[in-house]
Amino acid sequence: MVKQVAQIHVGMLVLVLGLALALLRGAAAAAAGSLKVDTSQDGSGGGGDTISHSLTVVQRLEALLLQGNGSDVSLRVETPSADEVKVLQAHSLVLALQSPVFEEILLSRNGSTLVLKESSDCAAVFDKFIRYLYCGEMSLRLDQATPLHKLAAKYQVMGLQQGITQYMIQNLARDSSAGHVAGWYEYALQAGDATLRDSCLQFMAWNLSSVLQSGEWATISSQLLMSLLQRSDLVLQSEMELFAALEAWIIQNEPDGLTAENALRSVRYAMMPPRELFRLQTHSAVLARYQESVRDLLYMSYQFHSASPMHMAKFFDVNCSLFMPRNYLSAVWGSPWIISNPSRDDRSTSFQTQLGPSGHDSSKRVTWNAMFSPRWLPIGMRPMYTEAGAMQPTRVEGGRPRIIITPATSSADFAGVNFQKTVLVMAQQQGKVVVKHVYNFHQSTEESGDFLAGADLYRRTSEYLIDSSLVLHIVVKPLYQTLITIKN
Secondary structure, eight states: OHHHHHHHHHHHHHHHHHHHHHHHHHHHHTHHHHOOOOOOBOSSSSBOOOOOOHHHHHHHHHHHHHHOTTOOEEEEEEOTTSOOEEEEEEOHHHHHHHOHHHHHHHHTOSSSEEEEEOOHHHHHTHHHHHHHHHHSOOOOOGGGHHHHHHHHHHTTOHHHHHHHHHHHHHTTTSOOSSOOHHHHHHHHHHHTOHHHHHHHHHHHHHTHHHHHTSTTGGGOOHHHHHHHHTOSOOEESOHHHHHHHHHHHHHHHOOOHHHHHHHHTTSOGGGSOHHHHHHHHHHOHHHHHTHHHHHHHHHHHHHHHHSOHHHHTTTSOTTSGGGOOOEEOSTTTEEEEEEESTTTSOEEEEEEEESOSSGGGTTOEEEEEEEEEEEEOOGGGSOOOOTTSOOOOOBOTTOEEEEEEEESSOOGGGTTEEEEEEEEEEEEETTEEEEEEEEEESSBGGGTSOTTTTOOOSOTTOTTEETTEEEEEEEEEEEEOOOOOOOO
């Protein structure tokens, strides 16, 4: 074994000399066209020039790969069915330098050919993967991201693995014929890539209406379905929209009874008006089939709509998810707010929401005043309330963007209710408008601590500016307080 390793090292040394000679010849031949002079100081007080032929070196390495000059190892890539075979000529030095896995395989090889077993999708992009080891760059399509990530992980090419993860995160919004976000989520879950997994799940949750309308929705796994249904930060038009999509998923996938029951019990029926609940019970084939599984939830929802929230809170735990709104985009729950030239000065707007989702409050409205400033003073330096009862913003250079949302008037109906404010920040990615950030607070975005931190509100090409405007959507969510008396 020692003799074999020594022979490999000698072979690599010979290859190093050959590669170096080839690279130097190429660099000398192209020197006139690729000379780059850096006239920066060298730190010792004298001028220092830098001659760079890095681009030429990369080009020569690529030529070595393509032409096979000086190759000392053949890579035979086979699929499990052995119906697809690729043979690539490579250089053990480059492979060992770039991949610790290749280094280990090369040290233990018996011949000049390495047989590598790869899945069909990985075999299809294996030459692209090897080219990256020589050139340090690659171009790729959405459908190639997963197999390339698999190869980078398998052969421990960490730079490529991290780069593809970032590529996938940055291209979640891109259009594709069959959809790709759910597939990337499933792969990330399997591969243990928490960064990619969480980014995919968050993107789907915050842009759920688009996901529900895509062809990808019907193909998502039951695990991903439940992960989404259990979240309170879903952004969609209404709970009815979610139920309709869930019903279509159940019809399409025909899951086992327990999966269907758990999914249906994750719907927040109390967030649907009574008329929609009546319609579901009379028209939904899925709900008719699983009526007994959700009967208690429907019963509590009808009670919620028929009594005052204060009365309900004395007998039921109104802090459970059934009575907790998600981020609904319908006008009953909030309002869009488009702020043109947001870096210029302070803005304000007013809008109305329904007092609460209960049918008891369906005719009651709350008027809200919202104020935005691109530069906001810390809370301890703000002026007190004015005569009108609204806190006025004070502009200051060097401040940070802030929003304050307060009710225009107070009311006895507010008793037992906390109004959570949610600001959805839109951005333009890959030509689509998507939800970039979600901020929750009681009165001021100062409570979140990082509202629009790092957002560029000045440059017209910023992803945060759509037609030179900051596009927001404000959602007001009533959260009820339980008044159940605990008996000793």
